Amino acid sequence: MKNRGFLKLASAVTVMTLGGVGYAAHRRSRNPYYQGPVSDHFDGVRFFSPGQPQDKDVAELARWQLAGGREAWPARVPSPFPQDTPPERVEGLRVVHIGHASLLIQVAGRNILIDPVYAKRASPVGFAGPKRANPPGIAFAALPPIDAVLVTHNHYDHLDGPILARLWAEHAPTFVAPLGNDAILRSYDATIPVETRDWGGSVDLGAEITVHLVPAYHWSARGVNDRRMALWCAFVLTTPAGVLYHVGDTGYGDGAIFRAVRERFGGPRLATLPIGAYEPRWFMQAQHVNPEEAVRIFRDVGAAQALGHHWGTFRLTNEGAEAPAEALGTALGEAGVPAERFLALRPGQVWEG
Template identity: 40%
Template sequence: MKSLVCLLLMMASFESISETYKTSDHYNGKTFLNPGQNDLKSFWQVLKWKMTNARVDWPETVPNKNFPMRPLGLDEKVSATWINHSTFLLQFPGLNVLTDPVYSDRTSPFSWAGPKRVREPGIPFDVLPKIDVVLISHNHYDHLDLETIQRLDAKFHPLFLVSLGDEKLLKKAGVQNVKAMDWWEEVRVRDLRFIFAPSQHWSARSLWDKNESLWGSFMIDSGATKVYFAGDSGYGPHFLDIKSRLGAPDLALLPIGAYKPQWFMRFHHMNPEDAVKAHLDLGANRSIAMHYGTFQLSDEGIDEPERDLKIAREQFQVSEDKFTILEQGQGLSY
């Protein structure tokens, strides 16, 4: 408990990077918000959660299975390989995309404290193919890893698509090929359309910059295939809105972890049942589970998300091949 309080107080000294953007239903001129609803937890609620001591211990390390990397087949429209947490390698014909890449050992501003990785990345950094586009859904440390971003920039110099507010953070770190996006904004890269869409979440990298940058999800549309990357999100009406505006995805990457305790987590993190409902709302042809099994961010055990997803699939009569659990390093192709 003392270490948590110390960590939070040290984070309070981190610089705010606020900037003014056009006001909207999700920006009030000072901070971003979830339209029509808000459930930001206070510092004291964080302490209450930590003091309940209901956390299930995780193993210190979990070995990965080995899966061979292979190029996209000539007759395939897209392949998706789960690297870890919310990081996927998406391979389209002639274009490689990474989502929320995290290769650091901790998801924290410090190398000595914070959630520590228990599984190595399913694709080692040095084995990555040339990366053309990197998607960053929001600025939490388990999604925006500056060290990994700088490594990718130095090796591949990809285009970084980020939410409003996060462009300043990357540019301060020396990364210049950055495009900041608002909800429903579109960027074209070769034959692909990248549309930034809503999610139900929040942002902060310290105690003083809460919701000063946006959060969201991405729809990638190649014309032949649509892939939806949910980022981090609670369950809400935005999934139906996304389907209505952008169409049903062929493949959806949906978070299923960091959901206990429910009183604290539910508004901002889907549990597996919520994820299955999101899969159905989106009308996705197929979904892949993510955001679990790498870093312990909440109270559930390491195997609970997979177990609870199996229960939810049975409840909603969704087959395993429609909502898939992959091993880290494993992929599938269309």
């Protein structure tokens, strides 16, 4: 009975954090976040990635949870970089890793946060779920004036509701998110205005910066009954400093969505790509790339530079804390790509280009 209770809790937290099962979500036949026309990636209730596998079942989740094979993580994974104190404005391009998938991009005099998460746990509950292994690379109080906040999707390791409400109260930025996520943000503060767009949509951020929402191979959920009821995306920013491509979470699939970015926007000056939360592959492959696949994306889009995120802060899957960085080094060597062209960022680390 004790093991069953643990599995039930672990399953619920996994489903809501980044998981991989849709058995409970299919009980709901109405979408509480978004009501819109049917499209090639929305069936009237749920979003989906065309041609890609969607949901795993509870038996597959149990197989993963009970199989073991998780590499040990230390309680702390300290960064060799101190917490950064960013300048108020940057006319060129400066990127700081806050931790996991959270980045501050300073470009053309604008300050843009992507998926800012400051929570101690990437979880719907405060007493369980993945716990932060290092402090944020920028203290919240040290943030410069924030002009825009971009949210790729609603998983708890990407959408930190309380911190988004605090950002609105203290900075009043423009919020940009894919369809349905406005309802989620407003559940934390009803006054938050959110620019929501479908894949292919765009938002003018001023200073000759436009953010474009493009597809990713992923999914969404905040609870056990709302799977795929809010859209997910990647972002392309066209800026005076060049094209920037950011992926929060994605599988590789057939690679078509990445080649499409290059065809539409040209090769990015910078691609920020996930490199962690990928084991076991049989479970995670459809939703999270591994470092080898991240290198493939880097080459598909023709980026001049890549920065790796989504690793080393929250223990989400089976690989060890340092495994993504090590595997990235191996993948770059096998692809003949110089290591300095694709860096595995650590909290507080700054890249300027």
